[in-house]
Amino acid sequence: MTYIVASLLAGLLVAVFYCFQRTWSKTASARQFGCQPPVSYRHLDLLFGLDLKLQEVRQALKFRSIPFNAALFKKYGKTFQVNVFGSATIRTIDSENLQTAYATNNKDWGYEPIRLPFMEPFCGRGFITTDGATWKASRALLRPTFSKANISDLSAFQRSVDSFLQQIPRDGSTVDMQPLIASLFLQTAIKFLLGDSLDVLGGEGQSGDAKDFLKAFHNSMIGMGLSFMIGPFQLLIPKALKATAWQKAHTFIDACIDVALHDKNQARGKDFPDNQMESDSRSHSLLEGLAKQTDDRIAIRNQILQGMMAAQDTTSVLISNTMFLLSRNPATYERLRKEALSIDLDVSLPLFDNLKELKFLSNVLKESLRMYPIFPVLVRVALKDTTLPVGGSEKRDFPIYIPRGTKLYSDYYALHHVESVFRPDVEVFNPDRWHSISPGPWEYMPFSGGPRACVRQHKALAEASYTLVKIVQLFKGLESRDEKEWAGQMKLTARNANGCKVALIPA
Numbered sequence: 001m002t003y004i005v006a007s008l009l010a011g012l013l014v015a016v017f018y019c020f021q022r023t024w025s026k027t028a029s030a031r032q033f034g035c036q037p038p039v040s041y042r043h044l045d046l047l048f049g050l051d052l053k054l055q056e057v058r059q060a061l062k063f064r065s066i067p068f069n070a071a072l073f074k075k076y077g078k079t080f081q082v083n084v085f086g087s088a089t090i091r092t093i094d095s096e097n098l099q100t101a102y103a104t105n106n107k108d109w110g111y112e113p114i115r116l117p118f119m120e121p122f123c124g125r126g127f128i129t130t131d132g133a134t135w136k137a138s139r140a141l142l143r144p145t146f147s148k149a150n151i152s153d154l155s156a157f158q159r160s161v162d163s164f165l166q167q168i169p170r171d172g173s174t175v176d177m178q179p180l181i182a183s184l185f186l187q188t189a190i191k192f193l194l195g196d197s198l199d200v201l202g203g204e205g206q207s208g209d210a211k212d213f214l215k216a217f218h219n220s221m222i223g224m225g226l227s228f229m230i231g232p233f234q235l236l237i238p239k240a241l242k243a244t245a246w247q248k249a250h251t252f253i254d255a256c257i258d259v260a261l262h263d264k265n266q267a268r269g270k271d272f273p274d275n276q277m278e279s280d281s282r283s284h285s286l287l288e289g290l291a292k293q294t295d296d297r298i299a300i301r302n303q304i305l306q307g308m309m310a311a312q313d314t315t316s317v318l319i320s321n322t323m324f325l326l327s328r329n330p331a332t333y334e335r336l337r338k339e340a341l342s343i344d345l346d347v348s349l350p351l352f353d354n355l356k357e358l359k360f361l362s363n364v365l366k367e368s369l370r371m372y373p374i375f376p377v378l379v380r381v382a383l384k385d386t387t388l389p390v391g392g393s394e395k396r397d398f399p400i401y402i403p404r405g406t407k408l409y410s411d412y413y414a415l416h417h418v419e420s421v422f423r424p425d426v427e428v429f430n431p432d433r434w435h436s437i438s439p440g441p442w443e444y445m446p447f448s449g450g451p452r453a454c455v456r457q458h459k460a461l462a463e464a465s466y467t468l469v470k471i472v473q474l475f476k477g478l479e480s481r482d483e484k485e486w487a488g489q490m491k492l493t494a495r496n497a498n499g500c501k502v503a504l505i506p507a
């Protein structure tokens, strides 16, 4: 008994000493760099910060967490600290801090410690879940598929859009465009990721196996989203959203990989030149590109699954958000239509570049991404002890000392609503504001910034532009059929929980 008490006391002493020593060393380092602590969120639960977490969960259930969190910047300033399950998170929309963490000092920051533990069993190590050398190697594997030649080819996409347009009702009845556009982009993404090997297995999401895969993928995403949200309580998540779903998704992708590797070996047997992929004019799937570079099935599977995550609910959400906004702004729709009618999509070449010349459309898309960034929030973590240049002290003009493991929560939604940059009337959809404002790269970040910015930005904008021009040319009117405000449903990306209910009037 005495022995147990003595051991407990000794353990307690070591813990207290460790805490004291760590606090002392943090304070000493902070002093050395001239840092001051940031303003703190006024928690009721000082130990674990559960009060704020509970409010966030409550707001998330009402699809109000995005404006709720953005409003905190109005109260606490552009940089402040919150307590999440007992650890410090810095929240910031200070451009200097964003530039430091995303570009200048980007090596001090990463994702691996916060993403890998939740995501590795499903999608392993890849460009989304790792940092440093592993991330670099993963990005190098993607490079051939994301080359300018491969991404500027819109021909396959044009065919898919034609069949998508057939599904829009012509009788003025109400249609929710969000799921229709999502299904167009799901097919496009799958084709881009898996290419012809998918046809061999039953074709573009139509076969039972492919449908099961999509469901398993979707469930895995929900499971991972919940893991992030509830952190230490993730054991509560049912198996159907974890191991069972992962296994189903793996089995399907592995079969596609077998087909691709088999094709590659057949081609080798026929002595095709090694640079065939670069020289032929077809666009290539990510799977084809990866299989060309490695035989490592697990590495290929990880990249495909992570590619699918990056492509999920991104361009499709941009288009449905834009249609949602246009349906409530008929005069803007009218102006867009006038511009869209100036281009003949069937003969305009090079289409990829010519779409960029539609200036009003470009402002409409910029404004849509400002109002509703597809990734409203991104969280990074300090990989070592470091500093951020501003936000310390009540005046927020001192650097902040950041111990390793501190999370940095960048709120792109709040960033895109900063009055001094985007005024006037930042809550109003006004594409014309882009004539008089020119936000810097760290003030407007729909595709993030620095080395980990989106590699698909130009293609995503080209596909969104093409789809919108097609719609606007075919339909002379777009009417809103929903009174409800945009309500952000957060997964990794955010889309409108109420969809995009509209009616389209044929020209």
Ligand code: HEM
Pocket (backbone or CB within 6 Å): 127, 128, 139, 307, 308, 310, 311, 314, 315, 318, 374, 375, 378, 445, 446, 447, 448, 451, 452, 453, 454, 455, 456, 457, 460, 461
């Ligand atoms: C409108 C559409 C899109 C938007 C707004 C968007 C936005 C972003 C953002 C904000 C990031 C940074 C993410 C982070 O730091 O974790 C990112 C990264 C990335 N995106 Fe996109 N994206 C879009 C479409 C796509 C599509 C269709 C793909 C196709 C696969 C894609 C592939 C990627 C890749 C590979 C990365 C790099 C991740 C890394 O290296 O860490 N994106 N995107």
